[in-house]
Amino acid sequence: MVKWKRLKQLSKYAGIQYIYSLNINAMKKFIVLSLVLLATAAQSQKQYTLSGDVSKVKETVTKVYLSYYFNGVSTQDSAVVTEGKFVFKGMVAEPILGNLRAAYKVDTSVKTKRMVSYKKDVTPIYLENSAIQLSSIDSFANATIKGSKSHLEYNKLKAFTKPVSDKMEALNTTYSELYKKKDEAGMKKLDADYENLDAEMKAKQKEYVLSNLNSPIVMYAFGNFAGYSINADEVEPLFLKIPLAVRSSMKGKEMAGKIEIAKKTGIGKPAIQFTQNDTAGIPVTLASFKGKYVLVDFWASWCGPCRQENPNVVAAFNKYSPKGFTVLGVSLDQPTGKEKWMEAIHKDNLTWTQVSDLKYWKNEVAVMYGVNAIPQNYLIDAQGIIIGKDLRGDALNAKLAELFK
Numbered sequence: 466m467v468k469w470k471r472l473k474q475l476s477k478y479a480g481i482q483y484i485y486s487l488n489i490n491a492m493k494k495f496i497v498l499s500l501v502l503l504a505t506a507a508q509s510q511k512q513y514t515l516s517g518d519v520s521k522v523k524e525t526v527t528k529v530y531l532s533y534y535f536n537g538v539s540t541q542d543s544a545v546v547t548e549g550k551f552v553f554k555g556m557v558a559e560p561i562l563g564n565l566r567a568a569y570k571v572d573t574s575v576k577t578k579r580m581v582s583y584k585k586d587v588t589p590i591y592l593e594n595s596a597i598q599l600s601s602i603d604s605f606a607n608a609t610i611k612g613s614k615s616h617l618e619y620n621k622l623k624a625f626t627k628p629v630s631d632k633m634e635a636l637n638t639t640y641s642e643l644y645k646k647k648d649e650a651g652m653k654k655l656d657a658d659y660e661n662l663d664a665e666m667k668a669k670q671k672e673y674v675l676s677n678l679n680s681p682i683v684m685y686a687f688g689n690f691a692g693y694s695i696n697a698d699e700v701e702p703l704f705l706k707i708p709l710a711v712r713s714s715m716k717g718k719e720m721a722g723k724i725e726i727a728k729k730t731g732i733g734k735p736a737i738q739f740t741q742n743d744t745a746g747i748p749v750t751l752a753s754f755k756g757k758y759v760l761v762d763f764w765a766s767w768c769g770p771c772r773q774e775n776p777n778v779v780a781a782f783n784k785y786s787p788k789g790f791t792v793l794g795v796s797l798d799q800p801t802g803k804e805k806w807m808e809a810i811h812k813d814n815l816t817w818t819q820v821s822d823l824k825y826w827k828n829e830v831a832v833m834y835g836v837n838a839i840p841q842n843y844l845i846d847a848q849g850i851i852i853g854k855d856l857r858g859d860a861l862n863a864k865l866a867e868l869f870k
Contacts, residue, residue, distance in 0.1 A: 512556045513592055517565075517599040519608075520549025525570040526605060529553075533563030533592065536715055537827075559714050560593040560615035560681045567605040591616035591682065615681040622686055626669045633662050667692070671703060678707055684716040691720070693838035694855050695727035726835035732852060736761070736845045739830045741795065741820035744807060749820050751793065755849055758790045758868060760856070762842045763831055765797040766809035771840040775813040777858050781865055782817060788869045789847070796821035797828050797839060 519526040529551050531542040535558070544551040566587045588608045590599070597612040610616050623630070636658055643651040670690035677683055687707065691700045701724055704712070711717055729737060740750045751761070762778060764771035782792050794815060798806040800823050810819055822828055828836075834843065844853030844864065853864050 511594050512554060513594045513597060515553040515590070515592070515597045515599065517544075517546075517551045517553075517608075518549060519546060519551070519567070519599075519601055519605060521600075521602045522567070522605055523603060526567045527570050528568040530566045530568065531563060531590075532566070533557075533561050535561045536719065555592075557592050557594060559716065560591055560613075562589060562591050562619065562682075562685060564588070565590050565599070565605075565608075589619070591619045593681070618677070618680050618682045619685070622673055622682060625673055626666060629662060629666045629669055633666070636662065674703060675706070679711065683707060683711060684714065684720060688716075688720065691723070694841060695723055695835065697724050697727040697731055700724060700727075723835055723837075726833075730834050730843065730851060730854075732854060734851050736843065736849050736851050737833050739833060741822055741830055743818060743820050744810070749793075749818055751845075752849075754791065754793060754845075756789075756847050758785075758847060758865075759845050760790070760792045760842050760861075761830075761834075761845060762792055762794050763797060763834070763836050763839050764794060765839060766802060766805040767798070768839050772809065772813060774840050774857055775815065777861060779814055781861050785865050785869055790865060790869070792817040794819040795828065795830050796823075797825055797831055797836075798823055799825045 515531070517529060519529075526546050526549075528546060529544050531540075531544070531553050533540050540555075540563075542553060542555065544553050564587055569586075585604045585606050588599075588606050588610075590597075590610055591613050593613050593615045595612055595614075597610065597616075599608050599610050601608040636655060640652060640655055643655075667690050670686050673680075673686045674683055674690060677686070680686070684707075687700075687704065690703065704720065704724060707717070712721060728734075736751060738751050740748050743749050751759075760778070760781075764775070766772075778792060782790070792815075794810075794817060796806050796819060798821055803823055806819075806821060806823070809815075820830075822830075834841075840857065841855060842857075842861075843851055844856055844861075846852045856864050
């Protein structure tokens with residue numbers, strides 16, 4: 466009798482009504498079918514369906530590309546637009562922010578190729594395993610997205626931080642104009658404004674986290690607060706206020722790992738020792754630089770800001786190398802990028818030791834030091850202790866001037 470009641474409950478859960486037979490074989494078949502139905506129902510709940518309608522977008526959208534990065538893996542997908550409609554189907558382990566990019570019908574009468582505009586052609590989307598709808602009445606970037614609770618929260622966060630974002634966009638516009646004019650002095654004057662806005666944005670992100678500890682995007686907001694160069698003493702207290710269930714998510718565990726690395730690579734900590742091959746394939750150890758002040762400089766030939774910073778590093782090296790200072794470059798170039806790496810070293814006059822395993826963002830030394838963005842660097846003293854981080858431009862020169870008075 467107990468088994469019979471359990472079967473009846475199972476059938477209701479699966480949404481199927483059966484007339485039962487006392488035949489044992491029939492009961493066995495029913496058990497198998499019910500389990501299959503249960504598995505199918507569970508599987509369907511773990512997938513997302515993203516349905517889009519772009520028929521009213523001014524330009525004819527022919528294809529849509531979906532991309533997102535999660536747990537160290539980059540996912541790319543595409544969908545053909547038919548009669549203004551497209552569909553994506555897939556599964557995410559937990560809510561994740563991605564991007565949708567539109568491709569348009571080529572106008573053969575125009576000789577110049579249309580460049581991708583992030584203001585018109587790209588729209589962010591918070592994916593979760595649900596039925597999600599996208600529609601737009603003008604440009605693709607202004608699409609309305611429904612069906613994703615995570616995306617709704619994402620919109621709330623954007624609205625909350627919009628006053629700061631607007632000021633940052635205006636500052637970027639000013640910077641771009643100065644850059645076109647090659648006004649180095651004018652661009653330099655904006656540094657303080659950028660620092661102030663960064664601090665203002667961090668405060669906003671922190672406020673959101675504290676007020677929305679159970680939000681599906683709380684780890685996204687926390688990541689914005691923590692930044693790419695994490696100060697463990699600053700961010701860990703806030704991290705520990707987030708519920709354990711959220712911290713136990715994949716994103717939560719990833720952030721916990723970053724905080725642990727930040728603890729090991731903070732100022733005053735012994736530098737993590739490593740060995741990596743130089744341009745000739747000869748192993749180089751960090752320990753071999755003991756007795757000198759060494760700047761471990763993470764960069765890559767494809768990194769524009771890194772290449773812009775290189776003249777400052779060259780100037781610092783030329784000025785202070787006779788006094789006991791040197792640089793150890795760690796390149797995040799790609800497996801096929803050795804030639805470009807060598808060209809950049811020669812072109813930028815980088816005469817110090819360079820190492821790389823050509824594993825891109827998975828460079829083993831970069832992973833050890835928790836490098837999530839470049840340029841990034843660590844200044845290590847003669848005893849192997851970290852005494853500076855993210856020193857660029859005037860900050861690097863000021864620190865070296867202080868050390869070599």
